[in-house]
Amino acid sequence: MNDLTTVVEAARAAFELAHTPADLENTKAQYLGKSGRITEMMKGMATLSVEEKKTQGAAINLAKQTIEAALNARRQALADAELQAQLQAEALDVSLPGRQRGQGGLHPVSLTLERIEAIFGSMGFEVAQGPEIESDWFNFTALNTPEDHPARSMHDTFYVEGGSETAPNLLRTHTSPMQIRHAVQHVKKHRLAAEGSSNTSGLFSGAMPEIRVIAPGRTYRVDSDATHSPMFHQCEGLWVGEAVSFKDLKYVFTDFCRTFFENKDLVLRFRPSFFPFTEPSAEIDIQFPSGPLAGRWLEVAGSGQVHPNVIRNMGLDPERYIGFAFGMGPDRLTMLRYGVNDLRLFFDGDIRFLSQFR
Incomplete structure (x- = not known):
């Protein structure tokens, strides 16, 4: 033992x-x-x-x-x-402050689009949406753009597969096709309500509510430099009714610009121009009363009374219905509002630049 x-x-x-x-x-x-x-x-x-x-x-x-x-x-x-x-x-010092993720924010162009929609929404405008791959008819023909117009050239427009030789598909060059689509659906809806049938032939001359709509979105053209991009944003506007005049266009767009830039002394100039989808047509320039851009005329939009042929392509009788349209570049408005001098900064994805707008 x-x-x-x-x-x-x-x-x-x-x-x-x-x-x-x-x-x-x-x-x-x-x-x-x-x-x-x-x-x-x-x-x-x-x-x-x-x-x-x-x-x-x-x-x-x-x-x-x-x-x-x-x-x-x-x-x-x-x-x-x-x-x-x-x-x-492997000990952790729990007394150290935590590492927080950076807080994101909206892109400056998105901020501008939201602001545009809010301002026109207060005036009774709806917001229309539509496809970015568009047909030739909605993008050009319905907007009274002739077949020999330079905008139809492959040097200016991105054509894509899926269409035909006589009716090609393309990346929309402006957001005006959404106006046509919205107007056609609007007219069809009230034609059916008024006539009580599915017959949609001929032009509609009956009574219906006004068409008041803006169409913001991405557009595409073969262009690229400090002030142009192959992809950019546009916002088109349309107001069609029985007694909508050029005076209404001047009042609406002047009120919009002064509200957008928060400057009641902003001066607007409507300069005669030409667009195939409006007649008469005008370029819209603005002039700031003070600041680094004071005294200079800056082009911000195109506008005009809607051409009778475009009214017809909406399915309406131009003898009864009339309206105005305008188109502006939210990217350019963003540059003017925030003092940005190179459009490419909006699409480079540089956090140092974008974080300024958080």
Whole structure:
């Protein structure tokens, strides 16, 4: 028994001296391995009597269990020490301030589009939407643009697959096609209500609510420099009714510009021009009374009384219905509002530039 007690104490001491799991397993082999001291004691029982085997065997098993318990305890202690060391090495200082994600914001052109929609919305204008891949009829023909017009040239327009030689598809060059689409649906709806049938032939000359709509969106042309981009934004406007005059156009657009730029002293000039879809037509220039742009006339839009042919293509009788239309570039309005001198900055995606508008 004294030998067993000595072996157990020696095993405990040896386990305590093991500082790594590998050292511990090597020490274990000295006591519990195939040639270990406990195993040798079990082999030595062969010469003992039956009674002695029972007593000695029980004592050896108890010693073995005690050594195994000490071994497991040391294993756990080494594992706990390793975990603590890892936690110390990977510790987080929870007293440090957190890292916050940068807060995003709307693009300056999006801010301008929202502002345009809000201002015209206060005047009773709806917002129309439509496809960016457009048919030749809606983009050119319905807008009274002749077949030999330069805008139909491949040098100015992106044509795409899917159409035919006589009716090609293209990336819309302006958002005016949305005005035509909206007007056609508007007329069709009220024609059915008035006539009580699905007959949509001929021009509609019955009574119906006015068409008052703006059409903001992306447009595409073959052009690229500091003030032009192959993709840019436009916002077209249309007001059609029985007594809508050029005077209404001047009043509406003057009020819009002064509200948009928050300047009641802003001066507008309507300069005679030509557009195939309006007659008469005018370019619209603005002049700031003060600031870095004071005294200069700046072109911001095109406008005019809607051409009778365009009124007909909407399905309306031009003898009864008349209206005005305008088209402006939100990108240019954004440049003027925020003092940006290069259009390409809006599309470069430079966070340093865009974060100024957050």
